[in-house]
Amino acid sequence: MNRFIETIKNIFSIEELRTRILNTLLFITVFRLGTHIVLPGADPSRLNVQTNGLLGLLDAFVGGAFSKASIFALGIMPYISASIAIQLLTLALPYFQKMQKEGESGRKKLNQITRVLTIAVTAVQAITYIRTTIPAEALLIDRTLFTISSVFVLTAGTIFCMWLGERITDKGIGNGISMIIMIGIVSRLPGAIIGEAQSRGTSSIFIFFLEMVALFFVIMGAVLLTQAVRRIPIQYAKQVVGNKVVGGQRQYLPLKLNAAGVMPIIFAQALMFIPGFVFQMGAEKSETMATLNSLFQDYTSWPYNLLFAFLIIVFTFFYTAISVNPTQISDDMKRSGGFIPGVKPGLATSEYIGTVLDHITLPGAVMLAVVAILPSFASQLGMTSAFASFFGGTSLLIMVGVVLDTLQQIESYLLMRRYEGLMQSGRVKGRTEGVTV
Known part of the structure; x- marks a missing residue:
């Protein structure tokens, strides 16, 4: 304290x-x-x-x-x-x-x-x-x-x-x-917490406490998903500039586990909303339309969440592919005299970065899909919809990302003035670190 x-x-x-x-x-x-x-x-x-x-x-x-x-x-x-x-x-x-x-x-x-x-x-x-x-x-x-x-x-x-x-x-x-x-x-968070507490009442205060503990761990998981990176070592060749020898340093290329951010969730939600709107227009005409309408409107049903998670995984690969260009990264490294140890510059480097990116994008996409469907599970456990929405989805990821960015800027001011950082265990890492997307 x-x-x-x-x-x-x-x-x-x-x-x-x-x-x-x-x-x-x-x-x-x-x-x-x-x-x-x-x-x-x-x-x-x-x-x-x-x-x-x-x-x-x-x-x-x-x-x-x-x-x-x-x-x-x-x-x-x-x-x-x-x-x-x-x-x-x-x-x-x-x-x-x-x-x-x-x-x-x-x-x-x-x-x-x-x-x-x-x-x-x-x-x-x-x-x-x-x-x-x-x-x-x-x-x-x-x-x-x-x-x-x-x-x-x-x-x-x-x-x-x-x-x-x-x-x-x-x-x-x-x-x-x-x-x-x-x-x-x-x-909306204070009202959601108060509404959840009132819905539980004094007889279920222990359950409300467990919900707050679960929310804390979900937030920590979102922080890990936001900050996780795969660091690829880059060696820079020594160069003679005048009478000095420069370069020869080893740095790292950080590839984010979730390079797509919240965009796959936003795209998936928008796509799920369109058929729901179409089926809703014809819901009164047939039982089939009514069934399809409930499928695309009931976010607590397992078919909805299964399709929603699948779309998120697909959009994660799509958005990562158009945002992170391994060929451009390889060309930039080659022009600056950098190379990955054990990998030839040029096409081999591009393929290596692409392979690593594919390997980390799959678990990142799965974790992002899990975070996105967590609010539906929270609702099924009896939580109010307003409070359950903070257990995952776009809202949670945006909050975590913005808070990390803000803390990183504050810490940079403290370190420039030779003060201790905000965290004793290490520097705060925001979304700005890693591949620019």
Whole structure:
């Protein structure tokens, strides 16, 4: 406890770090206040927004703003969708690949294209959101006028959230976009814990204690999945530069066990939502449609979880294959004079890295699938759905990743000032270490 208090004192004794932490708290407070401001022209007491399936995931990412019809109802998610689209285009189209290789100027162009695409995506999603989720009885003004004004308000809200994220990155601590998503998720945790405790009652306090212990170990498992790497030794040849001999050092290429992050879960959830929506439209026409609808909507059933886990494993291999390029890594090593001991440079090195990547991706994909379906098992054990959602899935992985990144940045400030780190056992490793994806 004394060491923890001393670490807190060290953190706030560094003026720059203290300023960044206070700025981050200020920006987060502004975001949280915005999630409670309802769209102009809507009566919040008459809103009954259903958040099932993918909509429930979106509502969790924006801290409940989606179900409240807030001005931040779409949050930062249109920007995430636009960023993913640009990333995929960069891998597929030579024009975007060339732009990415142009350095800082190319990145600025890609960021500008992403912002413009974000506005377009937000406008389309805003119209869909207003038409499908806001009931007519909740409107205080004309429907057409409400739609037009709300499209502008929701678009402005998303742009403002994007601006807040950029300010957190520049003036605060951590990745601002990820921080905003994480805050939206964490904001639901206290209510979920209180709701679970109330559902258990005083007679089942021991069961609630066991649930909290199980949650702790699940979080530790997610930390291991996020930080686990396979280090490949790289030897750099000695070179004569002037009168000095440089190089000859041994470094390591860290390949992450889960290089795809949370993207396979997001893709799998989106794909599972589509047939569920289609079958729901025809559920009343036949018993077959009703059965298929229950299959794709009941996330606690074993067929749903089996298919969900299979899709996650497939998407993990797919996203890792398009994100980590062994040929490019091999070429970069060759140009910098590096080689893997016992492996010839060039094609042999590329094949070796690809083989290692395949070997570690399989267990990583299986572990990711297990983490994704854990909430369904928690629900089957009698936990409330809100509390069970924190036992795995996208929410847990995002929280763990963002917290690790933030702690890593704080520790870097402490080490620069020759203070002790946050952890006595070693340095905090964030997601930024390893292969860039």
